[in-house]
Structure formats: C-alpha cells, structure tokens
Amino acid sequence: MAHGPAKGITRWLFTTNHKDIGTLYLWFSFAMFILGGFFAMVIRAELFEPGMQLVRPEFFNQMTTMHGLVMVFGAIMPSFVGLANWMIPLMIGAPDMALPRMNNLSFWILPPAFLMLASTLFMEGGGPNFGWTFYAPLSTTYAPDSVNFFIFAIHIMGASSIMGSINIVATVLNMRAPGMTMMKMPLFVWTWLITAFLLIAVMPVLAGAVTMMLMDINFGTAFFDAAGGGDPVLFQHIFWFFGHPEVYIIILPAFGVISEIIPTFSRKPLFGYASMVYATSAIAFLSFIVWAHHMFLVGIPISGQLYFMYATMLIAVPTGVKVFNWVSTMFRGSISYETPMLFAIAFIVLFTLGGFTGLMLSIAPSDVQYHDTYFVVAHFHYVMVAGAVFSMSAAVYYWLPKWSGRMYSEAMGKLHFWVSFIGFNITFFPQHFLGLAGMPRRYADYALQFADWNMVSSIGAFIYGASQILFLYNVVATIVAGKKVSEPKTWDGANGLEWTLPTPPPYHTFTTPPDLRDLHDHQLTDDQMEEHPGSATH
Amino acid sequence: MNSLFLRTEKRVILRKTLRLFSLTFLALSGVYVQAQQEEVSSTALLNMPIGVSTISHEIYNLHMLIFWICVVIGVGVFGAMLWAMYFHRKSIGHEAENWHEHLGVELVWTIVPIFILVAMAWPATKTLIDLYDTSDAEIDIRVTGMQWKWQYEYLGEGVQYLSELSTSLDEIYNIEPKGEFYLQEVNNHLVIPVDTKVRFLLTGADVIHSFWVPDFAIKKDAIPGYITETWVEVTQTGVYRGECTELCGQGHAFMPVVVNVVEKDEYQFWLAEKKQEALDIAALTQVTFTMEELVERGEEAYLRSCAACHQANGQGIPPAFPALAGSAIVTGPVEAHLEIGVNGVAGTVMQAFGPLLSELDLAAILTYQRNAWGNDMGDVVQPIDVYNYIQAQ
Numbered sequence: 001m002a003h004g005p006a007k008g009i010t011r012w013l014f015t016t017n018h019k020d021i022g023t024l025y026l027w028f029s030f031a032m033f034i035l036g037g038f039f040a041m042v043i044r045a046e047l048f049e050p051g052m053q054l055v056r057p058e059f060f061n062q063m064t065t066m067h068g069l070v071m072v073f074g075a076i077m078p079s080f081v082g083l084a085n086w087m088i089p090l091m092i093g094a095p096d097m098a099l100p101r102m103n104n105l106s107f108w109i110l111p112p113a114f115l116m117l118a119s120t121l122f123m124e125g126g127g128p129n130f131g132w133t134f135y136a137p138l139s140t141t142y143a144p145d146s147v148n149f150f151i152f153a154i155h156i157m158g159a160s161s162i163m164g165s166i167n168i169v170a171t172v173l174n175m176r177a178p179g180m181t182m183m184k185m186p187l188f189v190w191t192w193l194i195t196a197f198l199l200i201a202v203m204p205v206l207a208g209a210v211t212m213m214l215m216d217i218n219f220g221t222a223f224f225d226a227a228g229g230g231d232p233v234l235f236q237h238i239f240w241f242f243g244h245p246e247v248y249i250i251i252l253p254a255f256g257v258i259s260e261i262i263p264t265f266s267r268k269p270l271f272g273y274a275s276m277v278y279a280t281s282a283i284a285f286l287s288f289i290v291w292a293h294h295m296f297l298v299g300i301p302i303s304g305q306l307y308f309m310y311a312t313m314l315i316a317v318p319t320g321v322k323v324f325n326w327v328s329t330m331f332r333g334s335i336s337y338e339t340p341m342l343f344a345i346a347f348i349v350l351f352t353l354g355g356f357t358g359l360m361l362s363i364a365p366s367d368v369q370y371h372d373t374y375f376v377v378a379h380f381h382y383v384m385v386a387g388a389v390f391s392m393s394a395a396v397y398y399w400l401p402k403w404s405g406r407m408y409s410e411a412m413g414k415l416h417f418w419v420s421f422i423g424f425n426i427t428f429f430p431q432h433f434l435g436l437a438g439m440p441r442r443y444a445d446y447a448l449q450f451a452d453w454n455m456v457s458s459i460g461a462f463i464y465g466a467s468q469i470l471f472l473y474n475v476v477a478t479i480v481a482g483k484k485v486s487e488p489k490t491w492d493g494a495n496g497l498e499w500t501l502p503t504p505p506p507y508h509t510f511t512t513p514p515d516l517r518d519l520h521d522h523q524l525t526d527d528q529m530e531e532h533p534g535s536a537t538h
Numbered sequence: 539m540n541s542l543f544l545r546t547e548k549r550v551i552l553r554k555t556l557r558l559f560s561l562t563f564l565a566l567s568g569v570y571v572q573a574q575q576e577e578v579s580s581t582a583l584l585n586m587p588i589g590v591s592t593i594s595h596e597i598y599n600l601h602m603l604i605f606w607i608c609v610v611i612g613v614g615v616f617g618a619m620l621w622a623m624y625f626h627r628k629s630i631g632h633e634a635e636n637w638h639e640h641l642g643v644e645l646v647w648t649i650v651p652i653f654i655l656v657a658m659a660w661p662a663t664k665t666l667i668d669l670y671d672t673s674d675a676e677i678d679i680r681v682t683g684m685q686w687k688w689q690y691e692y693l694g695e696g697v698q699y700l701s702e703l704s705t706s707l708d709e710i711y712n713i714e715p716k717g718e719f720y721l722q723e724v725n726n727h728l729v730i731p732v733d734t735k736v737r738f739l740l741t742g743a744d745v746i747h748s749f750w751v752p753d754f755a756i757k758k759d760a761i762p763g764y765i766t767e768t769w770v771e772v773t774q775t776g777v778y779r780g781e782c783t784e785l786c787g788q789g790h791a792f793m794p795v796v797v798n799v800v801e802k803d804e805y806q807f808w809l810a811e812k813k814q815e816a817l818d819i820a821a822l823t824q825v826t827f828t829m830e831e832l833v834e835r836g837e838e839a840y841l842r843s844c845a846a847c848h849q850a851n852g853q854g855i856p857p858a859f860p861a862l863a864g865s866a867i868v869t870g871p872v873e874a875h876l877e878i879g880v881n882g883v884a885g886t887v888m889q890a891f892g893p894l895l896s897e898l899d900l901a902a903i904l905t906y907q908r909n910a911w912g913n914d915m916g917d918v919v920q921p922i923d924v925y926n927y928i929q930a931q
Contacts, residue, residue, distance in 0.1 A: 061785070138787060225763075227763065233761060272639060306666065316655060327615060330623070331622045332622070333634045335627050335628055359608065360605065363600065366600050369755055371757055437752075444791045445721060448720050453583070
C-alpha cells in the first residue's frame with residue numbers, strides 16, 4: 001500500500017487526502033480572491049473621478065455583481081473550507097475527514113461552477129448585472145439571458161457547500177480522539193461545527209430562491225412577479241433568510257481563527273472558552289431570526305419593524321462577549337507581534353468598528369438614512385475584509401510554517417500587513433463619510449460633492465490591491481525558498497494537537513488516534529504537547 | 539547600557555509618533571474647519587445632514603446618540619487593548635499570567651450591554667413610531683419609479699408629470715465640463731409646500747426603485763405591485779436633491795430626485811399653472827404641426843426619454859436595447875411603431891409610453907425616430923394620430 005501522494009496531476013484530481021484538498025481549496029480561493037479583487041479595481045478605477053471614463057454603466061453593474069459573488073462564494077467561503085480541511089483533522093486527532101471521496105467531489109465541482117459564472121461576462125447581453133443580492137424582478141424579468149448560467153452556478157456552489165458542511169459535521173461529531181469531548185475542542189473546530197449547521201440550514205433556501213427564479217424566467221411561473229399574483233418582496237425574504245446567516249457563515253470561522261491566534265501570541269489561555277462557545281451558538285441562533293433588517297424600507301408593518309430591530313440589536317451582546325474575551329486574553333499576557341498576531345489584532349479593532357456601524361444600522365429609523373448607501377458598503381467591508389480576509393491572512397501566516405515546513409520572512413509578512421492595513425482603511429474609512437453625506441451604493445457615477453472622498457477611497461483600493469501581490473509573493477517565496485523549520489511547535493505560545501505533529505506533517509497523520517483521556521480542559525498540558533502523539537505514522 | 543539605549547530610542551520613536559498623530563489631527567481638523575467656512579470642498583462631507591424636516595432632526599439626534607455611545611464603548615475596549623498591547627509586551631519582559639475564566643465579569647459584560655441596548659431602543663422606538671405616522675396628510679403624491687425616471691402624480695389634482703435627469707450625456711462622458719448640479723438636476727422638479735404634511739405613495743413600474751431625499755430623511759422602496767408610503771413635513775423652503783437607492787439597472791445612478799419646497803401660496807399658484815399646462819398640452823393634440831417642428835421637439839424629448847437605452851445615435855446596445863436606426867419597426871408602417879411606443883413590449887425594459895408622455899411628445903418622438911439617423915421615412919406622426927390610436931384601443 002502506498003502511503004505517499006500519487007504522482008503528477010492525478011494526485012490532485014483523485015485525491016481524498018484532507019491536506020491535499022485543503023491546499024486545493026486554499027489555492028482556488030486565492031485565485032478567486034485575485035479575480036474578485038480585479039473586479040473591485042475596475043469599480044474603483046471607474047469611481048476615481050466623476051463621469052464615465054473606463055466602462056459603461058451596464059458593465060459597471062456586472063462588475064459590482066461579479067465582485068460580490070466571486071468574493072463571497074469563491075474567495076471567502078472556500079478559503080475557510082480549505083482551512084477546515086487542513087486543520088480540523090489535525091486539531092481533533094483524526095486521520096482524515098469522515099467522507100474523503102465526497103470531499104474530493106465537493107471541491108472539484110467548484111472550478112467548473114466559477115468558470116461558468118465568469119464566462120457569462122463574455123456572453124451576448126453580458127453577465128449578471130443585478131447585484132450579488134439579485135433582487136427580483138431585476139434578476140428575473142429584466143435579467144440578461146446569461147442569468148440561467150448564474151443560477152446553475154449558484155446551485156453547484158450550494159451543493160459544494162452542503163457536502164463540505166456535512167463532511168465537517170460528520171468529522172467533528174465522530175472522529176475526535178478519545179478524551180477530546182465537545183467542550184475540549186479547539187474553538188476553531190467549534191465555530192466551524194456551528195457554521196456547518198448554518199450552511200446546511202440555509203444553502204437549500206438559496207437553492208430554492210434561484211430555482212423559483214429559474215421557473216419565473218423560463219417556465220412561466222410568477223413567484224416574484226406581482227402581475228401574476230407573485231411578490232417581489234417574497235424574494236427578499238427568502239434571499240435574506242439565507243443571506244443573513246450567510247454573513248455569520250463567513251465570520252464565525254474567522255472568530256475561530258482569531259481565538260487560536262490571540263492566545264498563542266499572548267502566551268495565555270483563551271479567556272472564557274465556554275462563554276465563547278455559547279456566544280457563537282447564540283450568534284448562530286440569532287442569525288436566523290433577524291433577516292428582515294435588510295428590508296427596513298420595503299414597507300413591513302411597524303410591529304415587524306420593531307421586532308427585527310430589537311432582535312438585531314441583541315446580536316451585539318454575544319458579539320461583545322467575544323470581543324471582551326479576546327481583549328481579556330491579551331490582558332496581562334506576554335504579547336509579541338508576529339505577522340499573524342498583527343492581523344489578528346487588526347481584526348479585533350476593525351471588526352469591532354464594523355460591529356459598531358452594524359449596531360447603528362440595526363436602529364431602524366436611522367437606517368432610513370444609511371440604507372443602500374456607502375455607509376453600508378463601509379460597514380460590510382469592515383466585517384468581510386478586515387474580518388474574514390484579515391483573519392484568513394492571519395491563519396495563513398500562522399499555519400504556513402506547519403503546512404510547508406518552511407518559515408516565511410517576518411519582515412515581508414509585516415510589510416504585507418502594514419500595506420494591507422493602511423490601504424484597507426484608506427479605502428473604506430472614507431466610505432462612511434460618503435454614505436452619510438448621501439452617496440448611494442452601486443452607483444456607476446456620482447455627483448461632484450462626492451469626488452474627493454471617492455478619489456481617496458480609490459487610491460486606498462489600489463494600495464490594498466497591490467498588497468495582495470505581496471501576500472502571493474510571501475506565500476510562494478516561503479514554500480519555495482523559506483528557511484526550513486522542523487520544530488513541531490512553530491510558536492512558543494502555541495497549544496493544540498496540530499503542534500504536536502512533525503513539521504511539515506507527514507501525508508497521513510493521526511492514523512493512530514492520540515490518547516487524550518487525561519485532557520482536563522481545552523488546553524493541552526505541557527506533557528501532552530511533548531508526547532508528540534501524532535508523530536506515530538507508518 | 540544596551541537596554542537603556544533601547545529605552546531612549548523607543549521613547550524618541552513614541553514622541554515622534556505622537557507628534558505625527560497630533561499633526562495629522564490638526565491638519566484634518568484644519569481641513570474640516572476651512573471646508574465648513576468655504577462650503578465647497580467635498581471633504582467637509584463627513585456626517586449625515588441635519589436636514590430640514592421634522593423627522594430628519596429626530597433621526598439625526600438618534601444617529602448622534604448611538605454614535606457617541608459607540609465611541610464611549612470603543613474608547614473603553616480599545617483603551618484596555620492598547621494598554622495591554624503596550625504594558626503587557628513580551629519585549630519588555632512582561633510575564634503572562636494564567637487566569638482564563640471569571641464568571642463575575644462575564645456576567646457583567648453580558649448583562650450591562652443589554653441595558654445599554656434598552657437605552658438605545660427607547661428613543662429608536664419613539665422615532666420609528668413618528669416615522670410611521672402617515673395620518674392627517676394634507677397632500678398625497680403618488681411617486682412611481684421607472685427605468686430610469688420618476689413620475690409624480692398629485693392625487694385628486696389631475697396633475698402628473700415625469701421627472702428625468704437633465705444632465706447631458708456629454709457631461710457624463712466628459713466631453714463637456716460638468717455643471718454644478720451634475721447628476722442631481724432634472725427637467726421637472728417635484729414641488730411641495732413648506733410646513734405642510736405631505737404623504738408619498740410609492741410604487742414601481744418595472745423593477746424596484748427607492749426614493750430618497752437625505753435632507754428630508756425619507757427613503758422608501760418603490761416596488762412593482764406594492765404601494766408603500768412615507769411622509770414629510772419640511773420646515774424650510776429651498777431646493778433639495780436626492781436619488782434612487784435601489785439598484786434598478788444601468789440607469790440607477792441617473793435618476794435623481796429634486797424637490798422644490800416653496801411657500802404655501804406659491805405652491806397653489808404652481809399647481810394651478812400645472813393644471814393649465816396640462817389643458818394646453820391636451821389642446822395641442824388638435825393642432826397639426828410641420829415636420830420640422832415635430833422633429834425639433836422630438837429630438838429633445840427623445841434624448842430625455844429614450845436615449846438612455848437606444849442611445850443618442852439610435853444604435854442602441856443590442857441585444858437588450860435594439861438599434862432604432864434602420865430598425866424594421868421604425869422604418870415600417872406607422873401602426874406597428876405606434877403600438878410599441880404606446881404599449882411598450884411586455885416582459886422587457888421597453889415601457890408603455892402611452893400613459894407617460896403627452897400625445898404631442900409621443901408624436902414628436904416617433905416623427906423624429908422615423909426621420910433621424912438615415913431612416914428618412916419622410917412621414918410625420920401628428921398628435922391626433924396618437925390620440926386616435928389610444929382611443930381606438
């Protein structure tokens with residue numbers, strides 16, 4: 001029996017190895033991140049000055065739509081699935097994912113889906129131009145013909161996510177090492193378990209929404225057409241019943257990553273582990289019952305409006321608990337500032353700012369002024385980019401030495417961080433001002449009073465965009481020519497089963513599960529860390 | 539010795555950083571003050587307008603209240619964090635402690651925020667109730683959003699008209715210099731009286747639009763098949779500019795809202811004039827025009843109502859927006875051309891312009907289309923032809 005990877009391209013095509021599939025997911029998501037980033041650059045270049053310079057408004061709308069779709073479904077979600085594939089088995093002492101063949105399938109249906117989605121840009125009539133939220137009837141009666149390809153692509157992405165999630169749930173519930181009970185799992189595993197349940201619950205709802213669109217467009221139904229007895233607002237209810245949990249699907253794994261990194265570089269155990277788990281569960285639960293706060297202006301009755309406002313405000317409580325816990329973890333620690341820690345700290349600060357604007361947006365009467373303006377754009381980029389993307393960068397720098405057996409250049413890592421951090425803030429902070437001053441989102445062109453801040457924002461975007469080239473360079477340079485490391489623990493403050501494995505880990509790990517029956521909380525003791533229980537491999 | 543040197547160096551860096559920060563802050567506040575004095579620089583736009591309606595003040599105050607609460611919480615959280623980041627560094631030899639649980643503080647920071655939220659929810663609820671109180675409006679205006687313009691109908695007054703962007707395509711495509719109200723100017727303003735409660739009933743003709751005037755703090759979706767409502771009572775006369783805020787296709791950024799708020803008697807005068815204008819236009823339906831007159835009027839109306847899709851040169855953007863130059867319909871029998879102009883094409887972006895435009899404008903546009911861009915049909919469509927066509931349906 002061969003124990004190493006197969007040779008050539010078949011290694012990647014037929015692989016059922018969680019590490020290989022994790023790597024595939026990560027590279028795929030990075031490619032999508034670059035593609036979606038390219039769309040963003042087109043948007044910001046067009047908005048650099050008032051007037052239409054580079055593209056037509058119609059193509060501008062395709063850019064905003066594709067930017068959103070590619071970043072959400074192609075970059076952020078698959079990147080965390082990749083992280084889950086790599087890390088969950090290592091963190092819980094499992095030899096692989098529970099359903100390895102399905103794991104292969106759930107990855108390999110993604111590239112065709114995105115190829116199909118991207119190809120719509122070259123079709124007659126252009127690609128999807130109705131925003132990533134694709135409100136009916138703009139996305140049905142008034143959509144370009146390519147909408148059918150968009151619908152099919154969404155179906156495939158949904159199937160991929162559902163399979164990935166089932167795999168994660170099955171792995172976490174069944175394959176933990178003896179002694180690793182639920183409340184002793186690393187927080188990253190917890191947040192992904194909860195995320196996976198969210199995905200299984202809401203991806204079918206999205207599939208239902210696009211299927212109804214498909215019927216309306218091609219088979220004469222009128223789910224969303226008022227003239228046929230349907231209801232355009234119904235679409236929004238269905239979409240946001242998916243869409244709001246979706247934003248937590250994106251951010252919860254990021255919470256998990258941060259909860260691993262902050263204790264490592266604070267050299268102090270995570271504060272309030274149990275309350276972190278409860279807070280994550282509370283956020284997940286609340287995410288299902290607040291969807292209509294995206295629809296404060298569609299004319300829902302005041303009682304509904306009040307309910308959705310109060311419920312949304314409540315999310316601040318568990319989210320606050322998480323932030324307080326992270327800060328308490330740092331407090332009286334012994335903090336050092338390696339690249340992952342810098343990204344993690346930036347995450348806490350910027351995500352909290354995004355949380356504040358989120359709280360402001362939850363106030364229904366004020367939302368009248370914020371709704372669909374750049375204030376919202378600023379808000380969700382603070383939580384999506386500074387949240388999800390920064391945590392992903394942190395995760396890559398944190399685990400790359402473990403994955404590759406090579407150390408990245410700390411100076412280059414820090415350069416990447418500072419350029420991203422500054423570029424990000426120059427891009428998105430002024431967008432708060434733009435929104436409050438009255439600039440609506442998804443505008444291809446704007447009035448003259450918005451010119452200055454738009455130019456500032458565009459300059460920031462080019463800086464932030466360029467910083468990702470540094471990221472790519474750092475990762476490639478590390479893998480190809482980084483200083484070799486072989487210590488199981490890359491970071492002196494790290495704790496967890498993955499750091500008991502050799503660096504880089506062999507192709508198969510934990511073929512014999514580590515015995516953790518004397519584990520008394522979510523922290524491994526020094527003895528347990530030194531036992532190298534995972535190094536046993538054939 | 540070495541560590542002492544490091545200490546001093548760090549202190550110097552710290553001092554330099556502080557100076558940099560304070561300089562930046564001064565520079566920024568300088569820009570802000572200057573901008574406020576000049577009232578031209580757009581960097582002055584940092585916050586929500588206080589606005590000129592009763593509700594806009596309430597919303598502004600609520601916004602600032604929540605903002606300051608967030609600032610206070612932020613200062614606390616980030617302050618603690620910065621403290622730890624500075625004083626609990628490994629590089630200054632701080633040893634990590636090992637505590638990682640404390641039920642007391644965890645309960646406190648779960649429960650205290652709930653009270654803060656209640657403090658926020660109280661005024662928010664009050665404002666929301668005011669916002670929803672559309673009762674006792676003195677004037678009802680139906681606002682219909684359509685690709686890519688607004689139609690205003692003064693209910694019970696027999697006055698209705700379209701309001702379309704008046705910024706020229708040359709300004710948008712950087713051929714001409716941009717005017718002061720670039721993209722925020724329209725051919726026909728919405729006119730309402732000051733100190734009067736006005737109710738807006740909103741609907742969409744094609745896709746969802748959203749009607750926003752920042753200074754009034756009103757924004758509501760205009761949804762096809764629905765009628766949503768909102769209201770405003772403006773306390774100051776003037777011209778106020780807003781926009782469409784729900785993505786509605788390629789013209790989304792090009793359908794502004796401009797509202798004239800005038801004295802009450804001026805409003806009555808305007809309304810009477812508008813009624814008379816409607817009668818005059820109706821009377822023109824009986825008049826026979828020359829081709830030159832129709833083409834001249836038609837070109838103007840075409841650029842306003844048709845060029846966004848079919849383009850000024852009649853080439854359209856196929857396949858969604860067919861070319862009119864050389865089109866089989868435009869160069870075919872007048873009846874087929876009238877049919878599309880009056881009734882639109884179901885299930886497409888092509889609207890039914892019969893109810894939107896006067897017979898005169900419709901006739902002028904059709905005549906223009908039949909004789910422009912090398913179509914050279916040489917025939918004219920008179921207002922009465924359009925009138926008869928509509929009546930015959």
